[in-house]
Amino acid sequence: MSAIPTLAIKSLRNRRTTAALTVLSIACAVVLLLGVERLRHESRESFTNTISGTDLIVGARSSPVHLLLYSVFHVGNATNNISWDSYRSIAQRPEVAWTIPLSLGDSHRGFRVLGTSPEFFEHFRFGDRRRLELTAGRVLQDTYDAVLGAEVAAKLGYRLGERIVVAHGSGEVSFSLHQDHPFTVTGILARTGTPVDRTVHITLAGMDAMHEQMPAGRSADPLAAALGKHGANGGALHRPPQGEAHPHEDGDVRAGHADDGEHGAITAFLVGLKSRPAVLSMQRYVNDYPNEPLTAILPGATLPQLWEIVGAAEKALFGVSVLVVVVGLTGMLIALLTSLSERRREMAVLRSVGARPAQVFGLIVGEAVVLTLAGIGLGFALLYAGLLLGQPWLEARMGLFIPIGWPSTHEWSLATLVAIAGTITGFIPGYRLYRHSLADGMTIRI
Amino acid sequence: MLDLQGVRFTWSSAREALIEIDVLRVAPGERLFLRGPSGSGKSTLLSLLAGVLTPGAGAIHLLGRNLAALSGAGRDRIRADHVGFIFQMFNLIPYLNVMENVMLPCAFSERRRTRAQRRGGNVAQEAHRLLAALDMAEAGLLQRPVTQLSVGQQQRVAAARALIGAPELVIADEPTSSLDADRRNAFVELLFRECRQAGSALVFVSHDASLAPLFDRTLEFTSLNKARSPSRQDAGPEPA
Numbered sequence: 268m269s270a271i272p273t274l275a276i277k278s279l280r281n282r283r284t285t286a287a288l289t290v291l292s293i294a295c296a297v298v299l300l301l302g303v304e305r306l307r308h309e310s311r312e313s314f315t316n317t318i319s320g321t322d323l324i325v326g327a328r329s330s331p332v333h334l335l336l337y338s339v340f341h342v343g344n345a346t347n348n349i350s351w352d353s354y355r356s357i358a359q360r361p362e363v364a365w366t367i368p369l370s371l372g373d374s375h376r377g378f379r380v381l382g383t384s385p386e387f388f389e390h391f392r393f394g395d396r397r398r399l400e401l402t403a404g405r406v407l408q409d410t411y412d413a414v415l416g417a418e419v420a421a422k423l424g425y426r427l428g429e430r431i432v433v434a435h436g437s438g439e440v441s442f443s444l445h446q447d448h449p450f451t452v453t454g455i456l457a458r459t460g461t462p463v464d465r466t467v468h469i470t471l472a473g474m475d476a477m478h479e480q481m482p483a484g485r486s487a488d489p490l491a492a493a494l495g496k497h498g499a500n501g502g503a504l505h506r507p508p509q510g511e512a513h514p515h516e517d518g519d520v521r522a523g524h525a526d527d528g529e530h531g532a533i534t535a536f537l538v539g540l541k542s543r544p545a546v547l548s549m550q551r552y553v554n555d556y557p558n559e560p561l562t563a564i565l566p567g568a569t570l571p572q573l574w575e576i577v578g579a580a581e582k583a584l585f586g587v588s589v590l591v592v593v594v595g596l597t598g599m600l601i602a603l604l605t606s607l608s609e610r611r612r613e614m615a616v617l618r619s620v621g622a623r624p625a626q627v628f629g630l631i632v633g634e635a636v637v638l639t640l641a642g643i644g645l646g647f648a649l650l651y652a653g654l655l656l657g658q659p660w661l662e663a664r665m666g667l668f669i670p671i672g673w674p675s676t677h678e679w680s681l682a683t684l685v686a687i688a689g690t691i692t693g694f695i696p697g698y699r700l701y702r703h704s705l706a707d708g709m710t711i712r713i
Numbered sequence: 714m715l716d717l718q719g720v721r722f723t724w725s726s727a728r729e730a731l732i733e734i735d736v737l738r739v740a741p742g743e744r745l746f747l748r749g750p751s752g753s754g755k756s757t758l759l760s761l762l763a764g765v766l767t768p769g770a771g772a773i774h775l776l777g778r779n780l781a782a783l784s785g786a787g788r789d790r791i792r793a794d795h796v797g798f799i800f801q802m803f804n805l806i807p808y809l810n811v812m813e814n815v816m817l818p819c820a821f822s823e824r825r826r827t828r829a830q831r832r833g834g835n836v837a838q839e840a841h842r843l844l845a846a847l848d849m850a851e852a853g854l855l856q857r858p859v860t861q862l863s864v865g866q867q868q869r870v871a872a873a874r875a876l877i878g879a880p881e882l883v884i885a886d887e888p889t890s891s892l893d894a895d896r897r898n899a900f901v902e903l904l905f906r907e908c909r910q911a912g913s914a915l916v917f918v919s920h921d922a923s924l925a926p927l928f929d930r931t932l933e934f935t936s937l938n939k940a941r942s943p944s945r946q947d948a949g950p951e952p953a
Contacts, residue, residue, distance in 0.1 A: 270817075270820030270821060273820075274806075277808045277809060277813075278808045280808065281807060281808030612803050613806055613807065616800070616804060616805070616806055617806070617817075618765060619765075619792070619800070620798070620817050620818040620820075620821055620874070621789055621790070621792050621793020621818060621821035621822050622789070622821055623785070623786055623789045624785070626821075
């Protein structure tokens with residue numbers, strides 16, 4: 268009967284203040300639920316898309332998660348380095364298509380410095396196999412070239428040609444600066460939404476050169492110690508990595524082209540294979556490498572493991588937003604229940620003109636449905652308004668780019684669940700009024 | 714048209730019967746005045762006539778169909794199609810305006826909608842015609858929220874709603890008790906005229922005997938109802 272929805276809407280219009288507040292509270296709950304879900308989804312996406320197209324990551328013997336953390340996310344430090352010889356010998360194996368050496372441990376004004384080779388810009392892939400792109404300048408060529416991640420350039424306001432000094436260690440404030448070896452900004456990368464944005468890329472040769480003068484004793488930082496709990500050899504953390512402070516005592520540093528010849532020890536390296544199926548045998552080969560204890564991981568297998576650890580807080584956040592939805596719907600329940608006693612007379616009038624008890628029930632449930640749907644609709648509107656306003660901020664502050672697209676299937680199903688929950692909530696006052704309308708009949712007792 | 718036989722009704726919580734009526738007949742178009750003090754079970758009887766309550770024993774035939782034997786939905790259908798109701802007060806849905814309140818029964822009954830259309834051209838015109846006949850068609854009044862109407866105006870809107878679509882039976886439960894004497898007679902006259910127009914029978918319940926001479930027939934509820942249960946008060950509203 269079409270009369271019931273019309274009545275439900277007119278009745279709500281009559282109580283528009285309560286109705287508006289109820290809609291608002293449901294909308295806020297929906298915004299929170301969908302917003303948290305979207306953040307969760309996007310951060311997981313950007314997380315698992317941090318690296319792609321790399322078959323293996325090789326580092327000193329440690330737990331896979333630890334290796335992934337320091338090599339790709341630049342969180343924590345390596346327990347040990349890899350000797351240049353081991354790197355060369357693995358890189359020269361016939362299965363290997365390309366390798367990218369990674370040397371970490373220094374920083375520039377709070378941003379990590381990564382010593383690497385020009386291959387990095389050629390072979391490194393992120394997201395859906397996207398390659399790094401320059402917004403300005405060129406990739407590494409000369410020893411003292413530096414290529415900045417998008418966020419480094421944006422935050423520090425650097426332009427091409429600017430000279431920067433690298434500091435030892437990873438903190439924002441460092442007392443040991445490599446002032447004798449300033450680097451020149453020669454390239455700025457486009458934004459990727461990965462740790463690359465927050466990294467200063469220099470040549471291995473440049474890194475070697477500036478460590479020439481360094482005193483011994485690169486110590487592991489406390490964060491690495493904390494994360495090292497996941498590692499098999501966390502106990503080794505407080506030992507300074509062997510042979511690492513002066514990785515190139517032989518002084519094999521040549522100014523000039525960035526990528527030729529010998530270098531000191533490196534922290535880790537990325538491996539691309541000629542054929543995918545070789546990956547497991549190659550992993551076994553590295554893990555059993557006789558000259559040095561090494562670990563090789565498949566990023567695609569270890570990233571989800573790491574997400575399990577990182578994502579736990581977000582599950583709790585999801586739980587909280589579900590509870591907020593419950594609170595929002597309870598608000599609606601209270602609003603509907605408090606209006607019941609004054610509406611018993613209205614229901615008797617409706618019964619007298621021929622409304623069936625089921626229609627009386629349907630009227631109240633219909634109001635709950637209208638309130639819930641309006642709440643969900645407003646929630647989506649607020650969510651998109653929030654995304655439009657918050658997108659630049661999130662990208663600038665968190666390096667998290669949230670694309671604004673149509674709601675995903677997951678979001679639709681969440682919204683449907685809220686709608687169903689709202690309808691079921693309406694059953695409670697609906698049933699009470701239904702009982703009343705059967706018992707009251709035409710005699711209205713107030 | 715309306716025919717009660719051996720009707721007994723007991724509230725489930727009470728031991729003694731509240732209603733015990735051997736025979737009650739209402740002819741088509743008849744105007745019946747049912748007089749009785751409050752608390753005598755009049756409102757319960759009206760709920761039985763409207764098919765909202767069902768008797769424990771006996772038969773209530775409305776237009777040849779036994780309400781006691783019909784399902785709840787069936788009784789709701791009969792009420793929607795054939796019965797118009799006027800309460801003592803608070804007749805109107807507060808969030809509908811005057812016109813919407815009057816047209817409400819046509820939303821629940823196809824039959825009354827068709828009849829209203831046949832009489833007035835369309836439902837809104839018929840509602841307007843009835844309101845005009847009840848002196849309620851002033852400009853501005855029709856779209857006004859019903860909460861801004863006086864009690865007398867509200868009762869006239871309720872009468873128009875009971876009469877729209879010409880139901881065979883109009884039941885009025887103390888509709889004049891909140892009106893003063895002048896308005897009371899005027900209201901009853903209007904109601905008569907419109908019932909005659911629509912061809913509806915009128916069962917009018919009141920404690921006020923002064924109205925009785927206006928009707929075709931008067932019945933004392935206390936003599937009609939054999940059950941007198943002092944233990945159970947009729948829960949109908951107290952007359953003003």
